[in-house]
Amino acid sequence: MKIVHTIAELRAQLRGQLRTSFVPTMGNLHDGHLSLMRIAAKHGDPVVASVFVNRLQFTPNEDFDRYPRTLEDDARKLEAEGVYVLFAPDEREIYPVPQEFRISPPRDLGDILEGEFRPGFFVGVTTVVMKLFQCVGPQVAVFGKKDYQQQMVIRQMCEQFSLPTEIIAAETIRDHDGLALSSRNGYLSASERAQAPSLYERLHEMRSTLLALGSPTPQDCRAIEAEALTFLTNQGWTPDYLSIRLRRNLRPPSAEDLSAGAALVILAAARLGSTRLIDNLEV
Numbered sequence: 001m002k003i004v005h006t007i008a009e010l011r012a013q014l015r016g017q018l019r020t021s022f023v024p025t026m027g028n029l030h031d032g033h034l035s036l037m038r039i040a041a042k043h044g045d046p047v048v049a050s051v052f053v054n055r056l057q058f059t060p061n062e063d064f065d066r067y068p069r070t071l072e073d074d075a076r077k078l079e080a081e082g083v084y085v086l087f088a089p090d091e092r093e094i095y096p097v098p099q100e101f102r103i104s105p106p107r108d109l110g111d112i113l114e115g116e117f118r119p120g121f122f123v124g125v126t127t128v129v130m131k132l133f134q135c136v137g138p139q140v141a142v143f144g145k146k147d148y149q150q151q152m153v154i155r156q157m158c159e160q161f162s163l164p165t166e167i168i169a170a171e172t173i174r175d176h177d178g179l180a181l182s183s184r185n186g187y188l189s190a191s192e193r194a195q196a197p198s199l200y201e202r203l204h205e206m207r208s209t210l211l212a213l214g215s216p217t218p219q220d221c222r223a224i225e226a227e228a229l230t231f232l233t234n235q236g237w238t239p240d241y242l243s244i245r246l247r248r249n250l251r252p253p254s255a256e257d258l259s260a261g262a263a264l265v266i267l268a269a270a271r272l273g274s275t276r277l278i279d280n281l282e283v
């Protein structure tokens with residue numbers, strides 16, 4: 001595996017390469033990331049991975065400074081997966097001057113859920129992903145479904161900017177007890193780690209209630225959400241949201257959507273101590 005740190009080196013390395021599959025990451029790689037590499041590799045094209053902790057997508061009070069940086073370890077894992085090129089730029093390479101041109105996702109997708117609780121998050125994500133796509137020029141890029149809204153925002157960005165990159169959404173990889181793998185799980189204390197799977201369990205409870213109702217109303221959805229919020233709060237969580245949404249656009253389902261059996265997804269973000277976890281479950 002070739003490790004490159006500059007855009008010029010990356011372009012030189014990829015010159016003449018007709019197709020590539022790309023997996024952008026912020027490093028601190030776990031089995032969830034490695035599953036994305038395997039899906040990218042299945043496309044038969046050389047896999048390019050990037051490791052870059054993108055300051056633009058962190059709000060000022062978030063964990064940018066303490067976000068784990070484990071490049072040597074990450075490179076070993078990527079090499080073992082047969083990755084062709086690892087692009088690991090530093091901040092000056094990606095943002096040599098203040099990044100004044102930015103992507104602005106549509107408000108009705110980018111300012112809800114994660115975008116509401118992390119203002120500017122999707123501006124930061126789409127801006128860096130656009131920039132990374134310009135550097136790599138991939139035909140395929142793989143994103144995890146754990147960041148459900150992120151992969152939808154990026155897919156729409158590609159469609160609206162006519163980018164030639166197919167976005168593949170990969171299933172969430174979970175620990176033995178259901179906890180979605182995340183670099184932020186490493187922040188959890190032992191007792192928080194023991195409690196963390198209850199977020200996913202609650203999503204399952206919500207799904208079971210929806211399915212048992214058969215044809216729920218919007219009021220049923222609000223009641224299910226409120227009950228889950230109270231349950232998790234009583235368990236010591238600080239939830240940002242637990243929300244039943246339409247899979248197609250992440251808006252709350254109307255009575256018509258629900259009676260037509262529109263596909264739903266339940267999305268959650270909640271804090272255990274100082275660690276913020278997100279998860280989701282398709283209904």
Ligand code: PAF
Pocket residue numbers: 024025026052054057125128129147150
């Ligand atoms: O999902 C992530 O790790 C990041 O948001 C991404 C897509 C690498 C952009 O920085």
